[in-house]
Amino acid sequence: MRAATAGRTLSVLFFVLVLTAIAAVAQVIVTGEIAATVTDPSGAVVPGAELALEDLASESVVSATANEDGGYVFPHLRPGAYRLGVTSKGFQKSVYDNIVVDAGRTTNVAVAMHVGEVSQTVEVTAAPPLVETTSSTVSTTVRVDSLNSLPLAGRDLLAFSLLTPGAQQPAGSERFSTFNGLPGGALNITLDGINNNSQRFHSGDTSMFTFAPLRLGAMEEVTMSTTGLSADATGEGAAQIRFVTKRGSNSFHGNGFEQFRNDVLNANDWFSNAVGAPRQRLRRNEYGGSLGGPLWKKRLFFFFNYEESRQPSTSLRNAPLLTPGA
Structure with a gap:
């Protein structure tokens, strides 16, 4: 009986060690x-x-x-x-x-x-050094103050990384984008060190895609590393896009927002005017807020972010119709 219990204990320990090893390999350093x-x-x-x-x-x-x-x-x-x-x-x-x-x-x-x-x-x-002397990695880091001042179309930050040197976006969709001519499978996108790529898309050409939304209000910074990655990348791709979320601090801080668009503020499309079609409906509301602070001063902190997007809209479609004479 003792032998069986010891065997089960060893099996559980081995299983935990295997899971720990897998997690350690899969996680990219974000410190x-x-x-x-x-x-x-x-x-x-x-x-x-x-x-x-x-x-x-x-x-x-x-x-x-x-x-x-x-x-x-x-x-x-x-x-x-x-x-x-x-x-x-x-x-x-x-x-x-x-x-x-x-x-x-x-x-x-x-x-x-x-x-x-x-x-x-x-x-x-302190001021940032002009040349990083301890690493040969080519990286670009953009922090939250710069992110908030960018004229983004929406609040998803993934498309922002395409503004960095080496990004290549083909016509059609940003999901087919690459860096430095590398295949899509060479790109790895992480959120707080955890892989945010779908393995199904990661192995194909549509690797510029994430499952966990990268919302503006939750992000502290984003770092794009495209050349000379070191061991902290754990071999997860030849190009890394690391998103790091905000954290709570020793004082309370928060904000609220709403981004508003409505068709009453827009002019009608030229082609719609040409055929006498009405202005298309576009009503977009993105709203939310965040709050962070201490649960236990200098020891334990929290941060919460909520965002929601509502966008009822219509679109114009043209279809040929046969006349009775045809």
């Missing part, structure tokens, strides 16, 4: 990292410097110590803005504010220390 290097005024590295990284959204702080090369890497960071404080004996405290971390990318921060007392502080507003 980023910060690589900091600490130097003195002469350009020499400062080993042993104390680093404190604060997530500006959750206000959580991670502390570390620079290695013998004066560097340290903060891995597995959620996309967003961070503040880095650096202290070392004999130097002023340096604070770098608004360091932006993107999904699947490394943000390099060169910390320049100044001689002085620790009680003195040098504050620097």
